[in-house]
Amino acid sequence: MGMRCPRCGFEEEEGSPFCSNCGAALGPPAGGEGEATRLGGEAQPPVSPPPPQAGAVPPVPPAPATPLEAYPPAAPGSGAGRNWTPVLIGIIGVLAVAVIVLVLVFTVFKSDDGGTGGGKSDTVTSDPAQAVEAFFQAIADGDVDSLIAAIDPAYIDEFKAEYGGDYKDLLEEFFLATNPEELEITGLEFEVEESGGEAVVRIVAGSATYLDADGEKVTEEVEDSVITDFETVKVDGRWYVSMSTFPDWWYYLNSATEDGGDTQGTELEYIDSMALYASIGYPAGWTAEEMPDGSIELWPIADESQVLVTLTSVDMQGQEEGLEQWVATQEEIYTSLGWEYEYSYTDFAIFPAAQFEYSYMGEGQMPFKVLEIHTEVLGRGYTLTYLAVGDSYAEYARDVQEIIGSLAVHSVDPI
Numbered sequence: 379m380g381m382r383c384p385r386c387g388f389e390e391e392e393g394s395p396f397c398s399n400c401g402a403a404l405g406p407p408a409g410g411e412g413e414a415t416r417l418g419g420e421a422q423p424p425v426s427p428p429p430p431q432a433g434a435v436p437p438v439p440p441a442p443a444t445p446l447e448a449y450p451p452a453a454p455g456s457g458a459g460r461n462w463t464p465v466l467i468g469i470i471g472v473l474a475v476a477v478i479v480l481v482l483v484f485t486v487f488k489s490d491d492g493g494t495g496g497g498k499s500d501t502v503t504s505d506p507a508q509a510v511e512a513f514f515q516a517i518a519d520g521d522v523d524s525l526i527a528a529i530d531p532a533y534i535d536e537f538k539a540e541y542g543g544d545y546k547d548l549l550e551e552f553f554l555a556t557n558p559e560e561l562e563i564t565g566l567e568f569e570v571e572e573s574g575g576e577a578v579v580r581i582v583a584g585s586a587t588y589l590d591a592d593g594e595k596v597t598e599e600v601e602d603s604v605i606t607d608f609e610t611v612k613v614d615g616r617w618y619v620s621m622s623t624f625p626d627w628w629y630y631l632n633s634a635t636e637d638g639g640d641t642q643g644t645e646l647e648y649i650d651s652m653a654l655y656a657s658i659g660y661p662a663g664w665t666a667e668e669m670p671d672g673s674i675e676l677w678p679i680a681d682e683s684q685v686l687v688t689l690t691s692v693d694m695q696g697q698e699e700g701l702e703q704w705v706a707t708q709e710e711i712y713t714s715l716g717w718e719y720e721y722s723y724t725d726f727a728i729f730p731a732a733q734f735e736y737s738y739m740g741e742g743q744m745p746f747k748v749l750e751i752h753t754e755v756l757g758r759g760y761t762l763t764y765l766a767v768g769d770s771y772a773e774y775a776r777d778v779q780e781i782i783g784s785l786a787v788h789s790v791d792p793i
Contacts, residue, residue, distance in 0.1 A: 456670075503528070506577035506610040513608075518561050522550040530611050530618045531726035553628060558588040560595070575612040582701055590730075598725070642788070656760065658689055659784035661777050676781060684770040687781055692759040701732045704752050704759075708734050726753035726760065727785035747771040753757040 503509040509528060516524035526534055526549060537545045567583035587597045609620040621627055658674065660666055666676040676687040705721055712734070714718045719736035726733075731753035740746050749764040749771075762785075764771075764778045 393488045423511055475649060483587050503617045506570050506572060506579045509610050509619055510579045510608045513619045519552055520554050522546055524555060525549060529620055530620050531613055561588040579608045579610055656787050660781050678774060681770055684767040685774050686765050687778055689765045690761050694754055694757050694759045705732050708771045726751050727783050729755050730752040
């Protein structure tokens with residue numbers, strides 16, 4: 379007689395530890411060769427990985443069979459010795475790029491203390507950090523004129539010449555359309571790398587408080603996040619934010635305009651139907667492979683039998699899943715397996731996320747430690763699972779944080 383899955387109701391064979399339809403845990407882990415189960419055509423919530431086998435890193439959570447696309451290597455980041463190569467997951471959806479961008483913007487944090495004049499057109503941005511602070515203050519205020527005043531004037535002049543009166547609407551739609559409510563920023567601190575008339579500004583400390591979609595007040599610490607660098611330029615003795623900081627801007631601009639020029643008649647609605655893809659990078663010394671089920675596996679070449687990172691994506695359109703529901707589901711799974719765990723709310727790259735950390739003994743009493751972090755962006759769920767044997771977990775934790783921070787959602791023109 380079979381067992382019925384408590385999550386999806388699928389009838390599974392007796393003795394199976396995980397549901398082959400949705401991946402939910404059905405009972406204590408069993409020995410034998412582990413195999414990741416595909417989710418199939420219907421979207422399902424991300425699930426916990428099955429337990430590992432002795433001498434090798436265990437299988438990882440399943441994902442829908444979504445093929446990856448080839449993509450040129452990304453330019454190396456500011457970190458010395460890093461050679462980031464993106465791996466892409468193809469996603470097609472009826473989604474608005476402006477929402478993506480605002481999620482990006484607001485997790486980076488914006489100052490509200492007015493210390494640099496709040497980004498108004500008469501703000502004295504005499505150093506790169508002040509330029510970034512003024513830029514974010516303009517976004518927090520919802521002030522498109524102050525926003526324009528904080529951006530490289532050479533770009534603004536070219537932009538106005540090409541798009542005429544629509545240029546301000548385009549910037550406002552991209553940066554200000556979905557401001558979170560009651561945003562407050564305190565204690566911002568910066569690191570600046572300056573070279574001639576250019577500088578990279580990194581936000582290294584600060585906190586943000588705002589109301590989430592459920593009206594709940596949320597506070598996040600910027601030091602707990604992977605920090606985004608902002609490119610700035612010096613023009614006539616003042617510093618401005620460069621638009622090269624925002625790669626999604628160019629995708630948005632191409633999609634929001636008919637012929638790359640005048641937007642008259644488009645009403646910016648075209649952005650609601652376009653192709654999206656997510657990219658993730660990995661540091662030097664790591665490699666990656668696309669799996670048949672559409673997931674991405676990454677591992678350090680030197681310790682491939684001890685460490686594994688897996689990224690899966692799930693279509694959440696039409697589902698009422700959210701971070702709180704994901705946490706509740708994971709708690710149910712780990713409790714049923716008898717595993718001790720800790721969870722917290724954090725960021726997955728720059729997106730609000732939840733994460734679980736737990737340890738357990740595999741077959742042959744081999745100790746495994748796992749970090750599982752999940753976010754949902756524009757109707758799609760992403761789960762990154764980091765599994766490691768013993769001390770390898772701490773040894774590669776920094777690399778894994780860089781992998782987590784490299785996740786990005788991009789937009790392209792519809793095919």
